Amino acid sequence: MPARHESFGKDTGLQARMALTLFLLGLVYVVFVGVLIAAGAAAVTVVVVALVLLLVQLFSSDKVALATMGVKEVSPAEEPELHGVIERLCVQANLPKPRVCVMETQMPNAFAMGRSRKSTTVCATRALLDLLSPAELEGVMGHELTHVINRDVMVMTLASFFATLAALIAQFALFFGGGFGGGYGRNNEEEEGIMLVLLVSVIVYAISFLLLRALSRYREFAADRGSAVLTGRPSALASALLKLSGTMERVPSQDLRKAEGMSAFFIIPARTKKSLMNIFADHPPLEQRLAALERLESQLQGTA
Amino acid sequence: MGLRDILTGRHSVQGPAPDRLFAITTAYVTLASEHQIESRGSAAIVFQALATSEFETTLRETEEVVSATGGESGTKVSSQNDSYGYRWMVLKNPEASGSVEDLAVGINAVSGSIETAGYGERLLCAVFAFAAKDEKIYFIYNYKRGYWYPFVPAAGEQQQSTERELQIKAQMASELPMEPEVERWFPLWGIPI
Numbered sequence: 001m002p003a004r005h006e007s008f009g010k011d012t013g014l015q016a017r018m019a020l021t022l023f024l025l026g027l028v029y030v031v032f033v034g035v036l037i038a039a040g041a042a043a044v045t046v047v048v049v050a051l052v053l054l055l056v057q058l059f060s061s062d063k064v065a066l067a068t069m070g071v072k073e074v075s076p077a078e079e080p081e082l083h084g085v086i087e088r089l090c091v092q093a094n095l096p097k098p099r100v101c102v103m104e105t106q107m108p109n110a111f112a113m114g115r116s117r118k119s120t121t122v123c124a125t126r127a128l129l130d131l132l133s134p135a136e137l138e139g140v141m142g143h144e145l146t147h148v149i150n151r152d153v154m155v156m157t158l159a160s161f162f163a164t165l166a167a168l169i170a171q172f173a174l175f176f177g178g179g180f181g182g183g184y185g186r187n188n189e190e191e192e193g194i195m196l197v198l199l200v201s202v203i204v205y206a207i208s209f210l211l212l213r214a215l216s217r218y219r220e221f222a223a224d225r226g227s228a229v230l231t232g233r234p235s236a237l238a239s240a241l242l243k244l245s246g247t248m249e250r251v252p253s254q255d256l257r258k259a260e261g262m263s264a265f266f267i268i269p270a271r272t273k274k275s276l277m278n279i280f281a282d283h284p285p286l287e288q289r290l291a292a293l294e295r296l297e298s299q300l301q302g303t304a
Numbered sequence: 305m306g307l308r309d310i311l312t313g314r315h316s317v318q319g320p321a322p323d324r325l326f327a328i329t330t331a332y333v334t335l336a337s338e339h340q341i342e343s344r345g346s347a348a349i350v351f352q353a354l355a356t357s358e359f360e361t362t363l364r365e366t367e368e369v370v371s372a373t374g375g376e377s378g379t380k381v382s383s384q385n386d387s388y389g390y391r392w393m394v395l396k397n398p399e400a401s402g403s404v405e406d407l408a409v410g411i412n413a414v415s416g417s418i419e420t421a422g423y424g425e426r427l428l429c430a431v432f433a434f435a436a437k438d439e440k441i442y443f444i445y446n447y448k449r450g451y452w453y454p455f456v457p458a459a460g461e462q463q464q465s466t467e468r469e470l471q472i473k474a475q476m477a478s479e480l481p482m483e484p485e486v487e488r489w490f491p492l493w494g495i496p497i
Contacts, residue, residue: 094448
């Protein structure tokens with residue numbers, strides 16, 4: 001029997017784009033930190049505040065989100081099929097079993113939360129379970145588990161640290177008229193320094209916002225790909241995405257608005273309005289995701 | 305998984321761990337003599353069947369080879385899909401006693417040829433069917449981890465007797481390399497044996 005190499009080729013393009021985005025983010029941040037240090041020691045306070053915020057976000061965001069979304073943990077006896085699908089995927093992905101939750105809503109969607117493999121929650125909505133076949137459900141859950149394997153919550157939170165910091169500084173500077181420069185005997189030089197920090201913060205925020213959105217889209221592609229590799233069925237995920245996006249358009253907008261803040265975590269974005277431009281979107285357009293999955297299926301069939 | 309893999313969101317599916325499948329061929333003696341847990345003369349292997357002609361050819365050839373070599377001991381091979389879309393290859397031996405070696409050799413032949421064909425990362429588990437009187441007991445071998453664990457289904461949908469499983473772990477820990485993390489004792493529903 002001839003030894004095969006791999007069912008799926010490497011996606012070097014995607015990795016290169018992701019590396020470039022991370023590099024650019026890092027570059028923006030290095031410049032930002034440089035300006036902060038040059039501006040003076042008072043900025044250190046802001047950095048400490050932001051660090052604390054980051055830690056709080058990292059350790060509690062999943063719990064807060066789960067609590068506000070009305071998510072309920074389900075036992076294997078309540079949801080045998082969902083548990084069965086996830087258990088087999090966990091064997092295949094060599095993961096410990098996550099907490100399994102269901103959200104009672106008419107919006108078909110799924111998300112995964114948690115900062116590490118050990119403390120993970122995967123959640124499917126009731127409409128998703130009703131809508132998808134077991135193979136399609138497996139594709140969607142594979143996508144969510146790949147987010148866990150890739151530690152996407154952690155990566156995105158850390159990557160957005162300086163963007164949060166920049167936003168904080170800009171607000172501080174605006175509300176207190178640059179008060180964080182401190183002291184009574186302020187002179188023109190200090191005024192200029194504060195204006196410079198404010199300006200740089202705004203620029204850092206704007207650039208890192210776009211870069212973070214790009215990073216989020218690349219991580220979605222990586223999760224689609226990871227799911228296809230994990231399950232060996234790229235077309236099942238493609239079929240699930242088609243079904244989901246078709247149904248999302250008919251979902252009452254009340255349900256959508258409730259879930260909009262969580263959009264970045266979902267497999268399909270929950271949004272009442274379409275984004276004007278792709279560069280502001282946290283998910284790649286459906287056509288591009290389907291095309292990527294189609295390429296994987298051709299690689300699998302050996303026709304690419 | 306390294307930092308670089310995390311940053312670039314790249315991961316590959318893990319292949320099989322070092323093989324400890326044959327531990328069952330000595331453990332079954334103790335199971336029968338000391339704990340009255342007897343083999344039911346069947347074993348199965350579960351994997352993801354890729355929907356490609358190449359993979360199906362591999363499976364057909366494997367089934368032929370195992371049927372041919374299992375002919376002496378009377379081992380029968382069949383395959384079927386379960387409701388989750390996974391493929392089971394089932395080996396049945398007419399005489400329950402003393403068949404565990406034959407079954408292990410057969411299962412190893414199946415996993416071996418799937419691995420040689422380059423699909424090793426599609427293998428999930430091997431399952432050996434045992435029983436203590438009327439109680440069904442399965443021993444599951446996880447290919448990704450290279451560990452064993454017991455699985456005892458109980459009455460009711462997707463119910464299992466964790467107490468019994470932990471008892472068996474205590475009894476057999478010295479003979480079978482048991483999965484140390486109990487949260488990875490994944491039950492397998494829809495075992496066709």
